[in-house]
Amino acid sequence: MLIRNGQVYCTDFRFHRKDIRVENGIVLELSDDRTGANGLQPYDTEEILDAEGMYVLPGLTDLHFHGAAGEDVSDGDPDGLARIARYEYEHGVTQICPATMTVSEEKILKACRAAAACRRQQDMADTDTADTDTADSRTARLVGLHLEGPFLSPDRAGAQNPDYLRKPDAGLIRRCIEASEGLVRTVTIAPELDGAIDCIRQLRDRIAFSVGHTAADYETAKEAFETGAVRLTHTCNAMPAFLHRAPGPIAAGWENENVSAECIGDGIHLHPAMVKALFKLFGTERVILISDSIRACGMPDGHSFLGGQPVVKKDGEIRLLNGVLAGSAVNLYDCMVHTIRMGIAPEDAVRAAAYNPAAALGIGDHYGSIAPGKAANLVLARADWSIERVL
Numbered sequence: 365m366l367i368r369n370g371q372v373y374c375t376d377f378r379f380h381r382k383d384i385r386v387e388n389g390i391v392l393e394l395s396d397d398r399t400g401a402n403g404l405q406p407y408d409t410e411e412i413l414d415a416e417g418m419y420v421l422p423g424l425t426d427l428h429f430h431g432a433a434g435e436d437v438s439d440g441d442p443d444g445l446a447r448i449a450r451y452e453y454e455h456g457v458t459q460i461c462p463a464t465m466t467v468s469e470e471k472i473l474k475a476c477r478a479a480a481a482c483r484r485q486q487d488m489a490d491t492d493t494a495d496t497d498t499a500d501s502r503t504a505r506l507v508g509l510h511l512e513g514p515f516l517s518p519d520r521a522g523a524q525n526p527d528y529l530r531k532p533d534a535g536l537i538r539r540c541i542e543a544s545e546g547l548v549r550t551v552t553i554a555p556e557l558d559g560a561i562d563c564i565r566q567l568r569d570r571i572a573f574s575v576g577h578t579a580a581d582y583e584t585a586k587e588a589f590e591t592g593a594v595r596l597t598h599t600c601n602a603m604p605a606f607l608h609r610a611p612g613p614i615a616a617g618w619e620n621e622n623v624s625a626e627c628i629g630d631g632i633h634l635h636p637a638m639v640k641a642l643f644k645l646f647g648t649e650r651v652i653l654i655s656d657s658i659r660a661c662g663m664p665d666g667h668s669f670l671g672g673q674p675v676v677k678k679d680g681e682i683r684l685l686n687g688v689l690a691g692s693a694v695n696l697y698d699c700m701v702h703t704i705r706m707g708i709a710p711e712d713a714v715r716a717a718a719y720n721p722a723a724a725l726g727i728g729d730h731y732g733s734i735a736p737g738k739a740a741n742l743v744l745a746r747a748d749w750s751i752e753r754v755l
Contacts (some may be wrong), residue, residue, distance in 0.1 A: 365755075366406050370415030370744070372421055375733045377648075377715045379732040383515055384420065385410075386755070389613075393736055406736065421629060421714055422733050423458025423741030425721040427550065427652065428510055428598065428626055430463050430670065431659035437462040437509075438671060440474030445482040445506065451662055452504040456697035456751055459722065459731055460504045460740035461549055465671030466524040468616055469536060476544035479509045483547060502754070505741075508549030508668055508725055511540060515563070516577035517554040522602040523690035524577060525671045527572065532563040533672040541570065549725055552597045554578035555588035568592030574626070575613050577602045585613035589620040595724065599625040599642060602634050613614070617646075624650045626726055626743030629699030629706075632651040632681055636706035648712040651722045655699050658691035701749045 365386045371379040374395065383395040383403040395403045406412050412529045431437055433451035435444035445462070452460050464475045483506045490501075513524050515532040532553055541548045549571045553560050556579060564573045568591065575588055576597020581604070596603070596617045604612035619625040625646045628634060633656070634642075655661070660668045660677040667676055674680050682690045694702070700717040700735050704710050722732035730739050744752040 365411045365413060366404060367399055367413045367415050367420060367742070367744075368403055369540070370420035370487040372420045372734055373714055373718070375735045377719065377733070378660050378711055379419065384734065384740075384742075386742075387407060389740055391738050391740050392733060393738050394734070413495050413744075417589055417747060419745040419749075420734065421456070421743040421745055422718045422731065423739075423754070424456055424696050424700065424717045425459040425461070425463040425507070425725065425727075425731060426452065426457050427508065427721045427725055428463050428512070428641070429460070429565065429653035429657040429696070430512075430691055430693060431672050432467060432506070432657050432661040434659050434668075436480070436659040436670070438465045438467050438471060438475050440471060440478040441483040442478045442485065446503065446675045449482070449486075449504040449506060451452070452503065452637055452695065453502050453754060455695040456743040456745075456754055456755070457695060458504050458743075459507045459727070461506075461508035461510055461721075461725060463510035463512040466516060466521070466528045467671055468528055468738045472511065472540060473543045473634060474612060476509060476540045476548065478545050479506060480543065481552055483505055483545070490698040507727055509544050509547040510550040510552070511537070511548060512552045512579070513554045513660045515557060515560065517556065517579045519579045520554070520577045520602045522577060522687055523670060523673065523675070523684055525673055529621055531557055534563045534566045537563070537567055537571070552576040552593070553566065553593070554580065555589075555593065556580040556584050561587060561591050562586060564593055574713075575603075575617070578613060579604065582611045582612050582613070583728070585616035585624075586620070589616055589623050593678065594622055594624065596623065596625045598628050598633065598654065600638060601628065624720065626652050626654045628656045629703040630694040631702045631706070633689060633692065639706050640708065643716075644710060648715055651716045652724060653696065653703060653713070653717040653719075655694055655696040658693075659691050659694055661695060704749065708728055
C-alpha cells in the first residue's frame with residue numbers, strides 16, 4: 365500500500381507531509397518532506413490511499429485499562445479479551461496492556477492464563493494475516509498485562525475491592541509472570557506497605573513497578589523510586605495531593621527523571637488545568653496518557669460490575685454505589701482528543717498516547733511513531749481528529 369499526501373507523525377514527534385509505503389505489515393519507506401507533487405511513485409500492483417487533509421498517526425498503546433465493550437480482563441476469558449482487542453483496534457488503539465483488578469489470587473492467575481491464551485491465538489493469526497486486512501488482523505496486539513493490585517493501601521483503595529487487598533508478595537508476582545507466560549509487565553504497588561520496597565528490589569529487573577493507590581509520604585515514595593519503581597499510577601488519583609509542606613509521591617516522581625506519570629485524559633478524573641500542569645511538570649517525554657476504561661466503556665448507561673463490585677454508568681461517569689469514581693467510560697483515542705481540546709499541543713498528546721507508553725513497555729523500537737522498519741499500525745484521522753481508518 366502507498367499512503368499519499370498525509371501529515372505523518374514521525375520519530376521527531378512532529379507532523380510532516382510525507383508519503384508512506386507499507387509492505388508485509390512494516391513501514392518500508394517514507395518520502396522526503398514535500399510541498400509539491402514529488403512523492404513516492406506507485407508500483408503497478410500497489411493500492412493507493414490518498415490521505416490529503418488527514419493526519420497519519422501511529423496506533424496508540426494503552427498500558428492501563430480494565431476492559432471495554434462489556435468485557436473485563438479480570439473475567440479471565442480469552443474470548444472476552446479478544447472482543448476487547450477488536451474494540452480497541454476500531455478506536456485507534458493497536459497495542460494493549462490491560463490491567464487486572466484487586467480480586468482473589470485464583471482470579472488473578474486465571475486472568476493471567478487467559479491473557480497468555482489470547483496472545484497465543486494472536487500469534488497464530490499473525491502467521492497468516494501480516495499483509496492482509498482481514499477480520500483476524502483487525503485486532504489490537506496484546507503486548508503485556510498490568511497487575512493493579514492487590515498490593516494497595518486500604519486507605520486509598522478507590523474502586524478496588526478492599527476484601528482482597530494484601531501485603532506485597534514477590535512469590536505471587538512470580539506465579540503471575542509464569543501463568544501469563546511472561547506477559548506481566550507492570551505491577552502497581554503502595555510502597556508504604558510492609559515488604560513493598562523489598563519486593564521492588566527483588567523484581568525490578570523483570571517488571572516495572574508503578575506507585576499508586578498509596579498513602580505514602582514524599583520520603584517513602586522517593587525510596588521506592590530510588591529502589592527501582594518507574595511510574596506513577598493514574599497520577600493524582602488515589603494518592604496524596606501535591607501540597608506545599610507535604611509534596612507526596614507526585615513530587616518524588618517528578619524529581620526522579622526515570623519516573624513517568626500516567627494521566628487519565630477523560631476530562632473527569634483530572635481537571636484540564638491539572639492535565640496541563642502534569643505536562644509542564646513532567647515534560648512531554650514523561651507523561652503517559654491512559655484510559656483506565658472498564659467494561660462499561662462503549663456500552664449504554666446502566667449497571668455493571670468492576671472487580672465484583674456493582675457500578676453505575678451515567679452521563680459519561682462510572683461510579684461505585686457509594687459515589688466513588690470507578691474507572692473511565694472513554695477509550696484512549698478519545699482521551700487523547702480530549703487532551704488536545706484541553707490545550708495540549710497535538711504533537712505532545714499523540715506522543716503521550718502512542719510513543720511514551722510503547723517505550724515504557726520496551727516496545728518503542730517497533731511501535732509508537734512512523735519510520736522505516738517500524739510496524740505499520742496506523743490511524744488515519746480527519747482534521748477534527750475523528751477516525752477515518754485504522755490499518
